[in-house]
Amino acid sequence: MDLSVLGQRIQGLRRDRGLTLQELAGQSGVSVSMLSSVERGDKAPTVVVLDRIADGLGVRLAGLLAEPDADRILVRRAAEQDVVDEPGGWQRTILTPVVAGVNFEWIRSTLPPGCEPGTYPAYAPGSHEYIFVESGSVELTIDGERVVDLGAGDSIYLAADVTLEYANRSAEPCTYYVAALIMRSRDAGTRYTR
Numbered sequence: 001m002d003l004s005v006l007g008q009r010i011q012g013l014r015r016d017r018g019l020t021l022q023e024l025a026g027q028s029g030v031s032v033s034m035l036s037s038v039e040r041g042d043k044a045p046t047v048v049v050l051d052r053i054a055d056g057l058g059v060r061l062a063g064l065l066a067e068p069d070a071d072r073i074l075v076r077r078a079a080e081q082d083v084v085d086e087p088g089g090w091q092r093t094i095l096t097p098v099v100a101g102v103n104f105e106w107i108r109s110t111l112p113p114g115c116e117p118g119t120y121p122a123y124a125p126g127s128h129e130y131i132f133v134e135s136g137s138v139e140l141t142i143d144g145e146r147v148v149d150l151g152a153g154d155s156i157y158l159a160a161d162v163t164l165e166y167a168n169r170s171a172e173p174c175t176y177y178v179a180a181l182i183m184r185s186r187d188a189g190t191r192y193t194r
Contacts, residue, residue, distance in 0.1 A: 004041030009064065011039040013057045016103070018124060018183055028056025060098065074099060088115045103182040110175045111138065111168035119144075120164045126183040127160035136174030141165040150176070 014024050021039075025032045030052050037043040038053070045053070047061075054061045074097035082094040089112035096106045111117070131140070132155040140148045143162045150156060158164075160180060168174040 002041075003038075003044055006065075007039040007041040010035075010053060010057070013059065013064075014039075016183075017057065018126070019057075024053070024056050028052045030056070058103075063098070086117065088112070088117070090115050090117050105178075105180050105182070107178045107180075108175065109166075109178065110173055111136075111166065112173050113168060113171050116165070116167040118165065122162050123160040124183040125159075125161045128181045129158050129160040129164075130179040131156050131158075132177045132179075134175045134177065136168065136172045137170050138174045138176055139167040139169055141167070 014021070019027070021032045021035050024030075025035055028035075030049055034043065034045070034049065035053070038045050038049070050064060051061050054064045057064070076095070076097040084092050084094075086092065090109065092107055092109040094105060094107055096104065131138075131150065133150045133152055135152050137149060137151045140150065140156070142148065142158065142164060144165075148156060160182065
């Protein structure tokens, strides 16, 4: 592997997330001097160090090491989709492949009648979110104040640097889709979960 190419990839991912070397050091547990040396291509990091850097950037180690052309076309089969069953009957499915350096996700969620999944913290400024309701209805509370009701066929755009609450107050299930471009994860190593 070309160390300078690896260093440029790491630096690009760090900058895409708006992180300083100090912030990535805090999130990864790798020293600033080591990160700087790796980004310059001056040092060959161990697998353990690379794994910590990948975790700090919120990507998989394999994605960090993959050649750029390997990520140009990714297929995620239905059987590979992450389906998460949450308390209260809420279900979400991450539909999109995970691509290193690309913080875009497309998610399908289904809320049973009367379900209120909770409050989601704001993302970093510059994040974007689109929500489309396929069936049923959902009530959104934005920053604890503004309430927007969406029914089947309705959609909304919002800057994702706000808190967001979902609630299905109807007697029917609600299925909605979220397309999100997130500038930085809430926590190191976590993925989008709305």
